[in-house]
Amino acid sequence: MNLMEVAKEAMNNSYSPYSNFRVGAALLTKSNKVYKGCNVENASYSPNCCAERTAFVKAISEGEKEFVAIAIYGGKDGKYDFCLPCGVCRQVMSEFCDKDFKIYVSNGKEIKCYTLGELLPNSFKLEK
Ligand SMILES: [Zn+2]
Numbered sequence: 001m002n003l004m005e006v007a008k009e010a011m012n013n014s015y016s017p018y019s020n021f022r023v024g025a026a027l028l029t030k031s032n033k034v035y036k037g038c039n040v041e042n043a044s045y046s047p048n049c050c051a052e053r054t055a056f057v058k059a060i061s062e063g064e065k066e067f068v069a070i071a072i073y074g075g076k077d078g079k080y081d082f083c084l085p086c087g088v089c090r091q092v093m094s095e096f097c098d099k100d101f102k103i104y105v106s107n108g109k110e111i112k113c114y115t116l117g118e119l120l121p122n123s124f125k126l127e128k
Pocket of ligand 1: 050
């Protein structure tokens with residue numbers, strides 16, 4: 001299974017009539033399941049939810065707590081470039097993932113891989 005292909009497939013369900021920026025994500029768990037997510041926009045904008053957070057919320061609500069990687073694919077008006085997660089999504093990832101959690105992004109030709117530690121070296125954390 002190709003995680004980036006699943007992210008592209010997830011993008012087909014994107015609800016983004018306001019920005020035309022369509023995003024799909026595929027989140028791989030340690031138990032080897034994949035949860036798909038897409039961005040979901042709203043007329044009042046602030047309730048917008050990113051594809052990455054959609055995938056995380058779906059997985060966590062199904063009992064998953066351990067994650068290996070996420071693939072993200074998206075772009076505006078059909079032009080796809082490396083779509084890195086926003087700051088809010090990076091913070092959500094840091095709640096559940098180690099610094100070596102892999103984040104794959106693609107422009108349709110090439111795939112780049114980052115770790116969460118690279119994209120968010122100093123996240124906000126509370127003592128558990
Ligand atoms: Zn985001």
